[in-house]
Amino acid sequence: MFFSEIIDISSCEVREGISYQSGIDMEESRLDPENITEIPPPRTSRIEASPKHDSVTEIFFDIEATGLSRSSHITQLAAKSAAESFSRFVLPQHQITPKAAEITGLTFENGQLLSNGNVLPAVHIKKCLNDFISFLEKTKNNVLIGHNVQTYDCVLLYTSLQKCNLLDKFKSTVIGFIDTLPLFKLSHPGLNSYSQTNLFETFMSKSYEAHRADEDVDALCTLVNKKIELNVHFEKVYIPECVISDKFNSMKELHKNLPSLKLLIDRKILSLGMARIIIASSGLCLEHLKLAFSRNGCKGIKDLFTEKSGSGVRVTKSEKIIRQVSDFLKE
Known part of the structure; x- marks a missing residue:
């Protein structure tokens, strides 16, 4: 042996x-x-080969939420394929933070979602997610494309899907993701800022109504189609759905188990970084x-x-x- x-x-x-x-x-x-x-x-890292770019359906998406933290609730979900657009406003389960209200113009008052004081036709989160899945089921080999989605949008989306018992159904409609933040850093190095609003102003020489999910989706679609040769960079930036799913599960384990190691961290037996490795990995x-x-x-x-x-x-x-x-x- x-x-x-x-x-x-x-x-x-x-x-x-x-x-x-x-x-x-x-x-x-x-x-x-x-x-x-x-x-x-x-944990073992799952490996999937990247599909051919010409075999996938590109779907741009964006989320607005009650705050900037990963525990925030979705207030708007929008998406766009070559053939069709999707947008739903959502009734959140808790209040919108002042900062998020300032950024998006959305507020939640007396059980109603408002945009700059005007009542919006908002639905409950499960209705929104079911409608989104129905939208995705119309096409095959879907790759969701969004800006900075790995660290924010995907976490909010997967959390909501899991709470509504719709995660597995959603995962059956999507094969992967592309985060356009590293994509633009790869294709256009050296810019001062890679925020979506700055990218749009830099390359399109104009602004748009940012922080409305449907407007963000349209702007990102324009940016990628006009300024990115996605077929050139596709294999480098493509993220299989299983990778996003594994990261989401690791994050859940981290939040669940890290408090148990608090005493070891307080006594400096483990650094916070090592404790996170023990839990997350x-x-x-x-x-x-x-x-x-x-x-x-x-x-x-x-x-x-x-x-x-x-x-x-x-x-x-x-x-x-x-x-x-x-x-x-x-x-």
Whole structure:
């Protein structure tokens, strides 16, 4: 047996308990919660080949929301294909922040969505998302294109879809995304600003009604069609849907599990960055570390942290960090 295989088995024993070693003890293991409690395996990055540019349907999209944080609620969702446009205003579940109201002109008063004081024909979020999915179902091989969507729009969209139990249905209609922020940085390096409004003013020599999702979609569509050879850059900027989905799941794990490591961060046993790596990249919380330590002490933590993950290790090879975490768990 090769040394790497021994390490892999050791890591599995730490993660899955004694039940991994032998099938003989499985019935007995079911009686003991400790034996059936497992540490999740390392996340693996899914790889998908980029489709040919001429085989996809380009759909530009944009979202406006109640605020600038990733927990904000959608107030408008707009999209545009070559054949058709889509736009819905949405009744949010909480108030629009003053900053967002200033930017978008939208306010939420007495159960109504208003634009500069005028009542808008807004719908509930589930109705909006169902309508959006119906719009997407009209075309095949859809690639959603938006500006700075990886860090903002996709998070808001996936969060809303999940809350409405529509995420899987949506994912069946989309094969990938393109974020035009890195696209313009790639195709037009050296600009002072890559905000969409600045790009439009720079290249179109005029302004538009920014921060209305439908207007933003039209402006971005114009910019890309006139100033970008998308077929040239497509493979470099294409993001498979599974990558966005994996990032979304990692973000959820981060928010769920990071508080459990607060004491280790406060005592400077782990830096915030290392704690985020442990959670976001590995899906581990404090209880998982305790479980690994209870099974094999310091070696259990070492096996867990140095478990093979992709081309590297799951957390770290640092003996200092492994020792500090182990010493903390001894207390």
